[in-house]
Amino acid sequence: MLDAKTDILKNLQSDILRLQGFKSMSNVTLDIGLGSITNTFPNGSFPLGAVHEFLSTQIEDAASTSGFIAGLLSSLMGNNGITLWISSSRTLFPPALKSFGIEPDRFIFIDLQKEKDAIWVMDEALKCNALSAVVGEIREIDFTTSRRLQLAVEQSQVTGFILRNNYRKLNTTACVSRWKITPLASVLNDNLPGVGFPKWKVELLRIRNGKAGTWDVQWINGGFIPVESISSVSIWQQQKAG
């Protein structure tokens, strides 16, 4: 009796997801390497074919945010994927992407003067399913625009990331999730000198049909490691990443 009830609930829930424009991801699941964090996502997998929103207030946060996104992209792009990086004031240093396991020459950068153009390019790029992902450094985005982007990705199943550095107003958007990544002091074992692996406080402020939460995540040896699962041995023999 109880089993039947949970079954019905599960079916209803997936119906709701479908009605909300969430295509079933059963054929395109991708292990993004976020470990236990993945359980908070709808259907238990990172939402592909959706637009994610990232907030940051200063350039140090922007660096951590782009690091986290680069980590996501490394599994999104696979061996052959292409990412479009749209910006109106780009500070990203292409060679550094290599340490996140991505070939920087598989990025195409669009450097524009106006945010209006950036949004147009983002919309156009999200419709092109030859791309793995589109990253847009867009400071202000209104609800209508974000809904337009969301409609574009539902057709093409491209994943979009919006980086809102130094945003003026925190408004409602149609993005599937809202993240905030801030840097944390790196951990060093046994009082070793030097700077450790990148460590971030990952705040999932909002996610549609999922559970929000906060985690500490490290980027070690080309993969995310949520801090609680870090084992203290044999990390230091690996290559560090910036």
Add this chain to the structure above:
Amino acid sequence: MDKRYVSIWFRHLNTDWFSLRQPQLRNVPFVLRTPSHGRMIITATNAVAEANGINTGMVLADARAVVPELEVLDDIPDLSEKLLKRIAEWCIRFTPVVAIDLPDGLLLDVTGCSHLWGGDENYVSDIIKKLKTRGYDVRVAMTDTIGAAWAVARFSKEPLVIASNKHIDALMSLPPQALRLEADVVDRLHKLGLHQIRQFIKMPCASLRRRFGQHFLMRLDMALGQQIETIQPVQPIEPYQERLPCLEPIVTATGIEIALRQLLETLCLRLMQEQKGLRTAIFKGYRIDGKIEQVDIGTSRPSHNVKHLFKLFEIKLPTIEPDMGIELFVLEAPKVEDHLPMQEKMWEGSVGLEDMRLSELIDRLANKVGIQTIHRYLPDEHYWPERSFKQSTSLQEKSTTVWRKDKLRPLQILRHPERIDVTAPIPDYPPMVFRYKGKVHHIVKADGPERIEQEWWLQQGQHRDYYRVEDEEGHRYWLFRLGHYHDETYQWFIHGFFA
């Protein structure tokens, strides 16, 4: 096919243009003047003034003595060249090859054109009629050579359309200046009593050359067709070009779109058959009032995909102003490259830089926001951070070297390193405290230094000692000291931010 040429002679080009703007000048004696050596010289006359015995080159005072009621206006320098260029572009309706023949004529290569007007006579009379309605007094001649057409238009009183291979007969009775000779040669010929071409055409070449020079013979041969003369068209002809004349002038956007689609289909079919693809294309609309409206596009790889090319044009079509209507559409592809057919099914669904859909997206973006905004980078073999990557020229370009990952680089970098105030304890130790944008950062952890020397063969300067540091808030920075610690001139900079 035998060549056919038309020469158009504007008898009163500049004065006709003035009369068009001021119709009251049409029936009065009227000249243009320009100052020369302290006198006023007449540079152009209209038909009425000419009938009264006033010629170009006369002094204005003399002309006033002959015709006291003479109207005089200042000449505009280079007017005739500008007018001829405009009329030449308009004349492209008759033939694609139109050349300017300074100071007062046009030359048209009409080989294979006149049958569209139903014969040579109709063709020539249509040219005369159309130019007359525009207000220009012209004489037109059609023959087999440029030289003969020029001569017949200006000096013949006989029929102006000379049948094929009859141009030599037509030349016989014309004066020597019809051969486009220098003034002193013409004078000499007249002094010798050679007033018509038939009097010297049969003379042996050697004696003609001795008396009148090589240039004279060249001009004679050109008129007779024994030497080929080329003309410089006002608009070079593109080998890949399609034209679409319209019965009625087109004014609507839908009409323009249909015209573009039709032209693209014919051009792309031809390109496909020849295994070519276009890199640039220009779509032109010839308006009734003689103006040309045009838009152009470029692609990042050769393409003959009608749908894609139409999309590229579509964004720019609204800039075309049909005004009174467009009567001729032309699509040109000035840059065409080989485009081998590929097995499209195989490529579809594959992701990567080879994907057609990607290059089509890049075309669309470049078309809207400009190609200079699109960047892709390849590794370059330099340690100096600013030079460690170079811009790639195309999507397909492969790197000759690999991206390094043994040295850590920050994800965010400042375009120009910024000065910071630093407290550093011992030489070559990382700083303890630094101040950036008014905020003090206490450094907790640090790595370094990594010394990067200036590449002296490229640029002179001091080396940089880079440190990777972390402050007490967990923010990670990339700092460097320019120069040795012991030098008086060393400075500290912040260059980047680690993730």
